[in-house]
Amino acid sequence: MIEFVNVNKTYANGTIALKDINLKIDQGEFVAVIGLSGAGKSTLIRCINRMHDISSGRLLVHNVDVAKLTGKQIRRFRRGIGMIFQSFNLVTRISVIQNVLVSFVPDLPMWRKLTGVFTREQKMKALEALDKVGILDKAYIRVDQLSGGQQQRVALARTLAQNPDILLADEPIASLDPVTSRMVMDDFKKINQEMNISVIMNIHHVEVALEYADRIIGIRKGEVVFDGAASQVTKEVLSEIYGGGFGEGQSASEERLVHV
Structure with a gap:
């Protein structure tokens, strides 16, 4: 469904973000x-929905060569890919349901965009999307x-309201406390398994x-x-990923994995 083929990404300042x-x-x-x-984690994810362009190679999503999309094709393509950011990107002065309805704006005729009037089906x-993540009562x-x-x-x-096939998440729990983080991760897992x-x-x-x-x-x-599978991750694997002895520069909770 998503395929990277010899993909490289070099930024304008010469920084190599992704290699082969x-x-x-x-x-x-x-x-x-x-x-x-x-290390290139965010770049890897953001290339999938063309937030970043690749420098060479091929990136296919649903057999579509992402690099060849232009204009309206890119906007249409992105409708099938949801993106969750660490910073939430919400308009805090309006209601919860109004923030969710924003996902339908690109598909609205101009008069609805200008008046902010959404259809009953969209509402x-x-x-339904709010219900899926357990905050319908906050609408x-x-x-x-x-x-x-x-x-x-x-x-x-x-x-979720835009009905994506793919959900990209860039550090979605970085600013959350441990208990809340697990609640949000439970939502991601439920969505992944049930949808x-x-x-x-x-x-x-x-x-x-x-x-x-x-x-x-x-x-x-x-x-x-x-x-590989999460079950295959060992102390040696983590040392290879992070360089040197795993635990340097890592949180105490991550360092405990060395002894698992």
């Missing part, structure tokens, strides 16, 4: 991408009255990645140094 990436990700997989900051879809509350975890769930509901939506997540929390993801991709200096 070859990956295949099938529909319905839950994939966690791990590695040090600056029902927005409410008419202003976003700035919600906790960080609830706001991340609003962002997730907004993405067969592919989840590709860039995450720093190694212990969480191993618990929730089926597959781990380890990136080091722009290269894939590990690609």
